[in-house]
Amino acid sequence: MNADQLSATSARAIGLDVDALTVRGGKPLDGRIEMKGAKNLVTKAMVAALLADTPSELRSVPEISDVRVVRGLLEIHGVAVETLGDTMRLDPANVERAHETSINAHAGSSRIPILFCGPLLHRLGEAFIPDLGGCHIGDRPIDYHLEVLRNFGAVVDKLPTGIRMTAPDGLHGAKVRLPYPSVGATEQVLLTATRAKGRTELSNAAVEPEILDLIAILQKMGAEIQVDTDRTIRIEGVDHLVGYSHTALFDRNEAASWACAALATGGDIFVGGARQQEMTTFLNVYRKVGGAFEIEDDGIRFWHPGGDLKPVVVETDVHPGFMTDWQQPLVVALAKAKGISIVHETVYEQRFGFTEALVDMGATIQIHTECLGSHACRFGQRNYQHSAVIAGPVSLRGADIVVPDLRGGFSHLVAALTAEGESRISNVGIIARGYERFIEKLQVLGADFDVDG
Incomplete structure (x- = not known):
């Protein structure tokens, strides 16, 4: 060749x-x-940009299909995404609702849409996720995610086409203990709690390097997050976050x-x-x-x-x-x-x-x-x-x-x-x-x- x-x-x-x-x-x-940057960090960092009032810049972004999926989902929600080499600029100034059919078309078999829920509930008051796919390596249920979002005050409705969530009274802090230190559920809590009203305590959290790098990004944005040695993460919700500048792990x-x-x-x-x-x-x-x-x-x-x-x-x-x-x-x-x-x-x-x-x-x-x-x-x-x-x-x-x-x-x-x-x-x-x-x-x-x- x-x-x-x-x-x-x-x-x-x-x-x-x-x-x-x-x-x-x-x-x-x-x-x-x-x-370049880790798939398991970059895609979550892209979602985190939804939480900000100003643009974010993410460096060392790999050319992989999961990044393309997340970019497509962000763009149909009104986020302006520009790339120069391996640097991505994400501007969430005009976040808007997306049609269910568009979300389904862009999500494909990816499980990443579940992590859009917290940020979209903060920005728009509602979110939709299609039936989730992903690699066939185990059950990987989304029950953790849905229960976490309910704890924050989300109303979850299961539809024939997927799951719709609303937050009529906004999202508030919660006390969450995971039955297993799930990476995805920990990310869900972090992306939801940073702008929720009040304090959140997450026990039995995942502490992978990609999780800590996501916490570093959120801290740059203005979040208040404390990680203890016993796998407990405490987040003090804030009203506003700003864009970040970060090189991915x-x-x-x-x-x-x-x-x-x-x-x-x-x-x-x-x-x-x-x-x-x-x-x-x-x-x-x-x-x-x-x-x-x-x-x-x-x-x-x-x-x-x-x-x-x-x-x-x-x-x-x-x-x-x-x-x-x-x-x-x-x-x-x-x-x-x-x-x-x-x-x-x-x-x-x-x-x-x-x-x-x-x-x-x-x-x-x-x-x-x-x-x-x-x-x-x-x-x-x-x-x-x-x-x-x-x-x-x-x-x-x-x-x-x-x-x-x-x-x-x-x-x-x-x-x-x-x-x-x-x-x-x-x-x-x-x-x-x-x-x-x-x-x-x-x-x-x-x-x-x-x-x-």
Whole structure:
């Protein structure tokens, strides 16, 4: 694949209009790639701009489809959005109601519209969300969100086309305790409480780096937010917020994915923009498996130093634990480790569906309903297949694969890059939801592949 083919259209370089890739495996990935801001922060920061009375400026915005979805939703609500390079300017001066059909058309399968509710209730007194989609990795119910909004005074009406919310008396502070430290529900509280009347106390909150970066943005806007060491967040509502100027936190999920690609393919990848502090837990596991890394001021170099990879036991968890989004690409590398590895998934109950394709490619992976980690989790005794046993090393072989979800899809791509022979991976556009210009980066790293459509 040459550079001229790659740059035929920007959309194709980003991966938005690509249907399938034909990958010829067995070639180590080698080179340097650059990352921009985290998908899980940038999209929420864009929504936060709705809360302000003046324009906001967000830097290090990646070219991913989730950003395009949020931009479209903002624009149909009257927000003026301009981009120059990776900088986005968002002006909410003319926020207005949007038609349900327009919201449905722009939302697609994204779950992001649920986070528009608090800001729109503040600005317009009403909000609408369509039926929510997203990756099929677990139930991920919106019950947390709806209950949170009711606590703030929202009236929730379920319609055949979606959910409409109103706030006839405005929104007021609330005392909320989450049954699980959900990232999405924590974001919901933050985006709703900052302009609610009175004080809000959120217990059992998520404290991921992306959450703390969102709090930093809201504080720049004039919000009063206190984070305690016991996962309690207290917000004092204010009447007005101003626009922010902020450079987004790097995407640690993307960094870990490319790190695992280097390990699985026997390669050497420098991930520009990656930082040690937010990846400490991942780096510890990476080293235990046998991977090597080197920390630089402008990024992290990841490589396979030679020799056998080692088996590990890993449990996913909320921050500061091992992220659920890290386990899928790691499983591909563990298929090449000498011995038995165990991955206990405690965040999403259906995140091992992607292993079926790996088994078809020759991996030895068994999925179990028991909690095979050091402690029982909320999925124990509920018949969820949430523990994986991986035996290696094995040689993967090429196969035809349909991408099921974002992280699983990237993991399938890594598997194809390590496999003997040729693989055809379809539905790869899903990968563009969270991996900026992944096709271009594959070319830079020397991958052998063709774009099929």
